[in-house]
Amino acid sequence: IVLTQTPLSLPVTPGEPASISCRSSQSLLNGDDGNTYLDWYLQKPGQSPQLLIYTLSSRASGVPDRFSGSGSGTNFTLKISRVEAEDVGVYYCMQRIEFPTFGPGTKVEIK
Amino acid sequence: QVQLQESGPGLVKPSETLSLTCTVSGGSISSYYWHWIRQPPGKGLEWIGSFFHSGGTNFSPSLKSQVTMSIDTSKNEIYLKLSLVTAADTAVYYCARGASSSWFGSRRLDYWGQGILVTVSS
Numbered sequence: 001i002v003l004t005q006t007p008l009s010l011p012v013t014p015g016e017p018a019s020i021s022c023r024s025s026q027s028l029l030n031g032d033d034g035n036t037y038l039d040w041y042l043q044k045p046g047q048s049p050q051l052l053i054y055t056l057s058s059r060a061s062g063v064p065d066r067f068s069g070s071g072s073g074t075n076f077t078l079k080i081s082r083v084e085a086e087d088v089g090v091y092y093c094m095q096r097i098e099f100p101t102f103g104p105g106t107k108v109e110i111k
Numbered sequence: 112q113v114q115l116q117e118s119g120p121g122l123v124k125p126s127e128t129l130s131l132t133c134t135v136s137g138g139s140i141s142s143y144y145w146h147w148i149r150q151p152p153g154k155g156l157e158w159i160g161s162f163f164h165s166g167g168t169n170f171s172p173s174l175k176s177q178v179t180m181s182i183d184t185s186k187n188e189i190y191l192k193l194s195l196v197t198a199a200d201t202a203v204y205y206c207a208r209g210a211s212s213s214w215f216g217s218r219r220l221d222y223w224g225q226g227i228l229v230t231v232s233s
Contacts, residue, residue: 030215037215041156048205048223049156060221092156096218099169100146100158 001025001095003103011111012083020106022076022093029073030097037097040069040078043105044089052091053078085110113137115206115224123200123231129193133206133224140164140182144209144217145189147180149202150226157202161209161217162189196231203228 002025012018028038040053051060053069056076066081080087088110093103119131133145144167147159160170162180170178179192189206203226209217 033215035215037218039219041220043156048226049220050223051219051221054210054219094156094220096215099171100218102156102158105155 001028001098001101003093003095003101005091005093005103005106008104008106010106010108012080012087012108013111014085015082018080018083018087018108020078020091020093020108022071022078022103024074024076024095027073028076028095028097036072036076037095038069038071038076039094039096040067041092041094041102042087042089043092044086047089049092083108083110113208113222115208115222117204117206117224117227119227119229121228121230123196123229124233125197125231126195129191129196129200129204129229129231131191131204131206131227131229133189133191135187135189135208139184140187140189141184142212144212145180145182146207146209146218146220147191148205148207148220148223149200150205151199151202152228159191159193159204163212163217198231201229201231 006021036056041049043049057069090105114136144161146161181190205226206224207220208222210219210221
């Protein structure tokens with residue numbers, strides 16, 4: 001399964017909202033349990049990736065509620081309601097309905 | 112708090128075998144799937160494969176012929192071997208924990224190590 005992300009680079013202004021899109025080459029909806037197996041990870045500069053959002057829209061432990069995930073089927077969105085300086089880094093979507101694959105990443109930086 | 116630490120040689124010669132260890136502290140490794148992911152310098156993430164202590168393994172189709180994974184529950188260590196390496200295998204290698212033992216939950220990666228850079232060069 002191939003994941004594409006847009007944009008690949010996203011300059012943001014602190015306090016403003018931001019949005020990243022992820023598209024999948026096939027549906028990530030599991031018909032048996034109704035879950036959509038799309039996750040989001042953030043890799044801050046010099047760090048390993050950290051789980052932000054799992055199963056489409058559930059926030060991982062400790063993740064601020066300014067982060068939200070949405071979408072369906074093959075189109076997904078990560079939204080940050082009000083960007084903070086600590087949110088800079090590369091955001092990856094990852095599907096796990098089959099063996100995991102990652103999107104190319106979206107680099108978020110402060111304007 | 113669960114912590115993962117990768118270790119191993121930082122330089123491997125072409126055609127040789129890359130061998131890495133992931134040491135887990137703060138929890139048992141027996142109840143979880145353990146994954147290896149890599150990231151070539153300046154590039155994105157690539158899933159290599161996963162291992163469960165009872166022997167369940169899954170590998171990326173593109174790497175399946177090169178990869179071996181194993182585990183030592185007495186040492187709380189997970190191992191990766193990648194054979195016949197080339198320069199294309201130069202990357203930061205991460206180990207990560209699958210969040211649960213369920214089929215899909217095992218692929219939700221909730222804890223990651225800091226990563227280790229392995230360079231393939233003569």
